[in-house]
Amino acid sequence: MPTTVIMPALELAQETGKVIRWLKAPGDAVRKGEPIVEIETDKVTVEIEAPASGILGSVTAREGDVVPVGQAIALIAAPGEGDAPTPGVVKASPLARKLAEQHGVDLAQVKTAGGKIEKADVLAHVDRRSPPAAGNGAATREAAARLTAASPKARRLAAERGLDLGALRGSGPAGAVLAADIPAARTSAPSEAARAGARGDGVSNVWRIMAERMTQSWTSAPHFYLVREVNVSRLAAWRAQAGKQTGARITYTDLLVRLVAAALARHPAANVAWKDGTIVRHAEVNIGLAVALDDGLVVPVLHRADTLNLTEIAARREDLVSRAQAGKLRPADIQGGGFTISNLGMYGVDAFNAIVNPPQAAILAVSRIADRVVPVNGQPAVQPMLTLSLSCDHRVVDGARGAEFLQALADLIEEPLQLLN
Numbered sequence: 001m002p003t004t005v006i007m008p009a010l011e012l013a014q015e016t017g018k019v020i021r022w023l024k025a026p027g028d029a030v031r032k033g034e035p036i037v038e039i040e041t042d043k044v045t046v047e048i049e050a051p052a053s054g055i056l057g058s059v060t061a062r063e064g065d066v067v068p069v070g071q072a073i074a075l076i077a078a079p080g081e082g083d084a085p086t087p088g089v090v091k092a093s094p095l096a097r098k099l100a101e102q103h104g105v106d107l108a109q110v111k112t113a114g115g116k117i118e119k120a121d122v123l124a125h126v127d128r129r130s131p132p133a134a135g136n137g138a139a140t141r142e143a144a145a146r147l148t149a150a151s152p153k154a155r156r157l158a159a160e161r162g163l164d165l166g167a168l169r170g171s172g173p174a175g176a177v178l179a180a181d182i183p184a185a186r187t188s189a190p191s192e193a194a195r196a197g198a199r200g201d202g203v204s205n206v207w208r209i210m211a212e213r214m215t216q217s218w219t220s221a222p223h224f225y226l227v228r229e230v231n232v233s234r235l236a237a238w239r240a241q242a243g244k245q246t247g248a249r250i251t252y253t254d255l256l257v258r259l260v261a262a263a264l265a266r267h268p269a270a271n272v273a274w275k276d277g278t279i280v281r282h283a284e285v286n287i288g289l290a291v292a293l294d295d296g297l298v299v300p301v302l303h304r305a306d307t308l309n310l311t312e313i314a315a316r317r318e319d320l321v322s323r324a325q326a327g328k329l330r331p332a333d334i335q336g337g338g339f340t341i342s343n344l345g346m347y348g349v350d351a352f353n354a355i356v357n358p359p360q361a362a363i364l365a366v367s368r369i370a371d372r373v374v375p376v377n378g379q380p381a382v383q384p385m386l387t388l389s390l391s392c393d394h395r396v397v398d399g400a401r402g403a404e405f406l407q408a409l410a411d412l413i414e415e416p417l418q419l420l421n
Helices: 094-103 119-129 137-148 152-161 192-199 205-220 233-246 252-266 310-325 399-414
Strands: 003-006 016-022 035-040 045-049 054-057 066-068 072-077 223-231 272-275 278-281 287-289 291-293 296-298 339-343 362-376 379-393
Touching: 035 072, 094 119, 205 296, 223 399, 233 252, 233 310, 233 379, 233 399, 252 287, 252 310, 252 339, 252 362, 252 399, 287 310, 291 310, 362 399, 379 399
Parallel strands: 287 339, 339 362
Antiparallel strands: 003 072, 016 035, 016 066, 035 045, 054 072, 223 379, 272 278, 291 296, 362 379
16 A cells, blocks of 8 residues: 655644755655655754655656645555556656756656666756867766756756856765865855855845745834843853763753753743743753754754753754754654754853744843953952843733742753752
8 A cells, every 4th residue: 555645744733835945756665764855944944754655756746846734746656566656657756857857858758778868868868968168078977967966955056156057076976066065165256146146136035935934923023121140150160070070071052951941840830832822831851953054044943952961962963963963854853842052152142032932932042151340259350251032922921920930040050950959
């Protein structure tokens, strides 16, 4: 019995999803849990995994299609049900399909020695169809292959940065250029696409989505801000001690996740959301971390953070951030967030106010730690200080409840041992 692949609901208010690209072609064998398609929501682009093992077929959603949540986009035939591709669909690798699209090639006319059309088959077809270009034919074909053998994200990044894909060495299959190959590249002459981006003529899709969501939040949620300066001398000591005891790389963000989770558990009135005109309390303490990417911002979530110890928090944070930067987040990684932490301390920022990440009710902005002269026991002393800014949606969290939560968090930061006792 074939298994249906549907457009998943990755967010509470999601109604549709956009197919960015298929990682598998019709007729390909897939394994359960293997990424098969990239889907874009209004938050992030994620890879959707195969719900079963078998042969991918009946792909009804093309790249670029916007599909309602719950609608079928493909079928996976179980092993033994047949391994033929969908009727009328040519078996071809994703790279071959991209190359055929670039050169206007009908895949049905491409000859192949194997059961599936590969990139080399399309290149051979192009060479037979077109007269040889001036100069070294082999070099021309190689340059064309290298230009075409690239992931869609790599193409976009290269265009934005004015890079020639043909001049890059790819790390993907058959030398394909991947997005990870782009950041290290440099260019002295920006392309027209890059210049257009600089003029504001175009932005990446991730950036556009981020802009739309932040505009919606800013214009619909009545923001107010609570600012608190805290002494982090004991927090710094706790970090050093925890690092020695666990052997893990503990960051200040990890400590703050632990303390914010504890404060939210004590003050559940701050762990809420605004939905359909009512206040909804979250059953779990799930904390999102704002992660900056080259082309936007994503917020992966540490689920049930109040049940994790520091070592577990550090491991999960490192895994989420690395996969977010590599574009490998899974649907579960961005679901269920109830509160967000945005840390810009590593950029030397003294203080800032963040925009609430809807439908959440609050976000904590964390600045840098800096030595300041403050009173200690009635005497001036130099102490490491940190400025926190709590942004709240006044529809859900009023000033008193926000202040109570921030007070509890400040107390934990200045005396973290009370959490351990």
